[in-house]
Amino acid sequence: MDLSLAQSCVPSTFSPSLFGAEVLSLEANLVTNYSASVAEAFRYVAPAVTLDNVSFCNITIAYTHPGQNDHIVTEAWLPLDWNERFQAIGGGGWVAGRFFLTYGGMQGAIADGYATITTDAGLEDAQEPTPWALNSPGNVNLYNLQNTASVSLNDEAIIGKSLIKSFYGREPKYSYWNGCSNGGRQGLMIAQRYPDLYDGIAAGAPAVHWNELMPFSQWPQQLMNELGEYPYPCELDALSAAALAACDGLDGVVDGAVADQHACLAAFDPFSVVGKEVECAQTNGTRRAVSRAAAVVANATWHGHSAKKYYGGLVPGSDLTGILSIVQTSCNATGCVGVPSMLGGLWLQLFVAKDPAFDIGHLSREEFDGLVSSGRQQYASLVESADPDLRKFRDLGGKIVSFHGLADTVIPPGSTEEYYNAVAGVTPDIRDFFRYFEAPGLAHCFGGKSGQPNNLFQQLRDWVEEGTAPEKTPIKFNVGDNETQNRILCPYPQKAQYLASCGDAAMEKCWSCSGSENPAAAKRGEPRHLELR
Structure with missing residues (x-):
């Protein structure tokens, strides 16, 4: 100890x-x-570690x-015992920082x-925005x-x-940001608005198009409300399984993951798949036919909101009914x-409608689309981290x-693909x-069949400090029965190919x-618009 x-x-x-602040x-x-x-x-982008x-x-x-x-x-x-470097850690969900994921980072x-830091952005540890969103009904707390x-x-x-300069007597040689989800959004926001703060930014699964993402996450619920039908999870699981079976091998490898x-x-x-009978745990194991409503909802979740501006939906084959799913239903034997x-739901209710009592469960399509448009108009300049001009950060x-x-x-x-293409433009x-x-196979920030790219932070540091860009990054891939494979991820738009x-x-x-x-070779043209049948 020093x-x-x-x-x-x-x-x-x-x-x-x-400047502009008072320390309390x-x-x-x-x-x-x-x-x-x-x-x-x-x-997110570094391996497990033990502090001793x-x-x-x-x-x-x-x-x-x-x-x-x-x-x-x-x-x-x-x-x-300082390595002369600074690493700030991002938040997740509605949380800016100072919660369990941040403390783990x-x-x-x-x-x-690394010297490290986090902020609560004045929201304390609120896991959702109800405590801080409104000054009063009709008035968002814009600060x-x-x-x-x-x-x-x-x-x-x-x-x-x-703090670093006061404590160690010198500034950090290099400064880094590390975050995923909202933390990834924060990282991109920094590169766009404060390009001189960090030398390297790791931005995983960023919530980049905030004003599109928020209504998209309510979109399957909106569609179910319009239909007046709420599929059993077993139906949605059957559709995911069928999509995975149809698409798993399109990349030449059958491994339980969709790669394209x-x-x-x-x-x-x-x-x-409509009409296929599946065993349904939610109805005590009885068999149930996959409904047309389930197919409509799955299709809409995969294609995205019909009023979307930037991107489509979730990848077919991903889990539609898990704890983080946006297609959740609560069921018993009767429905x-x-x-x-x-x-x-909370974004539309608190920030767009500005009313905690606003009923989001009975909106027409026109009303829903109007809220999407209104949110975009009100908050694009405030919360969006989709500015593609990163030339100052690059320079x-x-x-x-x-x-x-x-x-x-x-x-x-x-x-993220669309944003990367926009920056390239x-x-x-x-x-x-x-x-x-x-x-392929990686869930939200972590989990799923794919391991995290846990060498990527070191590769970022090598790029910043040594000029060595990451041409690939290694991962562990779970192929089942406790068997893992050593694979690679490739820089978009390239894809990993198995050499038979x-x-x-x-x-x-x-x-x-x-x-x-x-x-430019990977651009897909105009976003696909939703087709319901």
Whole structure:
């Protein structure tokens, strides 16, 4: 332990200055001999790690922007054994930071020697926005929304670097961002609006088109409400299984994962499954025919909202009924009811309608589409992180790595694909500073058949510090029966191809990246519009 640093872990060491803000309180506490095990799931792009007797200075700062009546808390951990680098950790869902996933990421960061930080954006640990969205019915708290959308991200970087300089006597050599989902959105927002804050950004499964994503996550529920029918999960599971069976081998490998969303949408017709009888756990194991309504809902979830602006829906074959699914129904032996999305339902209710009592369960299509349009008009400049002009970030030498699981059940992978293509349209040299990896079988940020790209953060660091761009990234792929294979992910638009002549799909060397490196070659033209039958 560096005793001089340990002795410096007192409030008087730190005097952060943030223009337009007033510090309300600052606490500094030395944490010694801290041990923990951090799962890969908490780190997104880095492997599992064990902390063993790590010591760090925990600094918690509360501040406000005078006149805005906000109260924001940032928390920094500064390890005594420092690697001279800074890694900020993003949030998830409605949460900006300072919750269990963020703390797992921070544990991983200090295990590797990084100084690290998180912010609650003034929302505390609210898992959903009801406590902070409205000042009163009809009046959105725009300061809170602005803080979580962007402002707190700039604040925490400035505060973090100030704390680092005060504690270690020097600035970090390199600064990084690491986040997934909302944390991925935060990373892209930083690159777009605050391009000088970080040298490298890891932005997994980003909620990039916020004003499209939110209503999309309510779209299956809206359609069920219009139909007046709510399919049993067993019907939706049968449709997912049929889609997987039809599309699994389209990439030349049968492995329980869909690797090409566009090819699968063209190859599989969900209405071909209507009438098929399946065993239904929700009706005590009796057999039930797959209804037309189930096919309509699945088809709509895969194709996206008919008023969409940017992208399609979930990849066919992904889980439509799991805990994070946007197609959830609650059932008993006599029938089912819909379960509104904690994302889209609350967004439309609190931020667009501005009324916690607003009934989202009885909207016409015209009313629903009107809310989508209204949300876009009101909030595009506030919360969107879809600006494709990253030239300032590029010119400052910044690098971005992103990934998106093709079995994501929350955020359509096509949204990241569309954003990457849009950036390429502005900067054709996109591969010089931005690489995106699609992961067949990976669920939302973690889970599913595919392992996370847990070498990608180190590859980002190598790119930033050594100039070595990631041409591929290794993963573990679960093929069943406790058997895993060593595979690769490739930078979009390339795809991993199995070399049959190599003879062993479990070996990384038997996989290579194929296809054009040019994103323009992968553009799909205009988004497909929903067809109901």
